[in-house]
Amino acid sequence: MRVYPEQLARQLNPLTPCYLIFGDDPWLVETSKAQICAAAKQQGFEEKVQLTQETGFNWHELQQEWQAMSLFASRRIIELTLPQAKPGTEGSQTLQSLLQQPNPDMLLIIQGPKLASEQTNSKWFKSLDSQGVYVPCITPExxxxxxxxxxxxxxxxxxxxxxxxxxxxxxxxxxxxxxxxxxxxxxxxxxxxxxxxxxxxxxFEDQSRFSVFQLTDALLGNKQDKAQHMLAQLHGEGTAMPILLWSLFKELTLLLQLKSAQAQGTGLNSLWSKHRIWDKRKPLYQAALERLTLPQIEHMLATASKLELMLKQQGVEDWTALSHLCLLFDPKAHKHLAHIELY
Incomplete structure (x- = not known):
């Protein structure tokens, strides 16, 4: 059962046999785990065993811990960390078998990184999810x-x-x-x-954290103030310019393909699935396609190419020019900035 972190408190009395805490937000992960452990302590779980799936990890050890009697006659928590969220064939079989052997004196907490649909659709995950609680710890935006x-x-x-x-x-x-x-x-x-x-x-000083994907989303939505703030933060955090250029190239190339197809009379509905654009992102691309012309998108791609050449051939990281490129996602900026040459 999927339960978001803010709803977790309602699922702790009584506890379910298993809690799956997966996501890349450290605060949400640790806070969720602390909530579960605090509730478990109130319900008599006083011992804790911590295991991590590393190279050569022995899944039989997890099975033994699940079946073992406590030395102190108290209930026990097993915390299992899956760094890649991929238990493999043996691990998958072991995890599926655990909850087929009910043990009211054992509580299993599994944590790991953000899950893809491949993992949430796997047999081991579905088996645990059906008897436990899945807490996706994704940073809210x-x-x-x-x-x-x-x-x-x-x-x-x-x-x-x-x-x-x-x-x-x-x-x-x-x-x-x-x-x-x-x-x-x-x-x-x-x-x-x-x-x-x-x-x-x-x-306080500015400590916001952003990813290159959040930057491109802001640009597609023409949220220039937010995008420029993100760009400054990414620069300050030492984000490599090739990563930013790769992300911008990717989005601009996709916009060019969509705009060109539109110009030939192709409807957007047939393009979404072809280019694997999720429902959540469709409005961003629609907004960008409505405000940007084909020549403007082509000019932006040419500008990105010049930035890449400057970086690869001369070793020049021109963050001012990169900011200039980001501004061009606003068609009003083309009138005042498109004529400026990059050197």
């Missing part, structure tokens, strides 16, 4: 992050003015751990006083 932020502000009892809330959102979107630590600090510094953006600005 946009409105979901705002809801998470508001819930944590309420949790810490903070009195933040609207401008301070907006600043927290801008500073920490994509970094739940840093955001939570920031609010803990605010609770210590100003436990009762209303806090505005001015006071907040004195406490």
């Amino acid at each position: 946009g409105p979901q992050f705002q809801r998470w932020l508001d819930a944590r502000i309420k949790h810490f009892g903070l009195r933040l003015q609207a401008d301070a809330r907006a600043m927290l959102f801008a500073l920490y979107e994509g970094n739940l751990l840093a955001a939570d630590q920031a609010m803990q600090l605010l609770q210590l510094l100003s436990p009762e006083q209303p806090i505005g953006a001015d006071e907040l600005g004195h406490y």
Whole structure:
């Protein structure tokens, strides 16, 4: 059963035999695991065994731990980490067999990275999911992050003015751990006083974290302020320019294919499946196709090619030119910037 982290507390009394915590957000993973362990302790689970699937891992050891009697007559937790979320044939068979041997004195917690559909459709996962709880720990974005932020502000009892809330959102979107630590600090510094953006600005520096995929989504949606902020953050974090150029090339090439097909009278509905564009991303591409012309997309691809040549032939990482390219996702920018030559 899939349960999101904010709903997990409702699934802890009584506990299910198994909890699957998978995702790449460290704060959500650790918080979810801590919630489960705290509830387990209240229900008599006092011992913990930690196992990690590494090279040469013996799956028989997990089977033995599941069947073993506790030395101290208390209930036990087994924490199993799957670094690649791929238990293999032997591991898959072992995991499927465990819950076929019910043991009310054992609780299994499995954690690992974000799962792909290949893994959630596997026999071992479906077997455990049918008797347990799956907690996807994926970093919330946009409105979901705002809801998470508001819930944590309420949790810490903070009195933040609207401008301070907006600043927290801008500073920490994509970094739940840093955001939570920031609010803990605010609770210590100003436990009762209303806090505005001015006071907040004195406490914190910009610690938001973004990926190249979030950057391209912002560009497709023409959210220029957000995109430029993300680009500055990625630069500051040392993100390699070839990765950013690869991502921009990928999106621009796809836009060119879609726009060219449209010009020949092909409907978008037939193009979505051909190019494997998910429902969630369709509005982003539709918006970009509506506002950008074919010559504008071709010009952007040419600009990206020049940036790549400068990088490969001269070793020049021109972040100003990369910012220039990102601005061109707004058709209004073409009027003022498209004539500028890159050297």
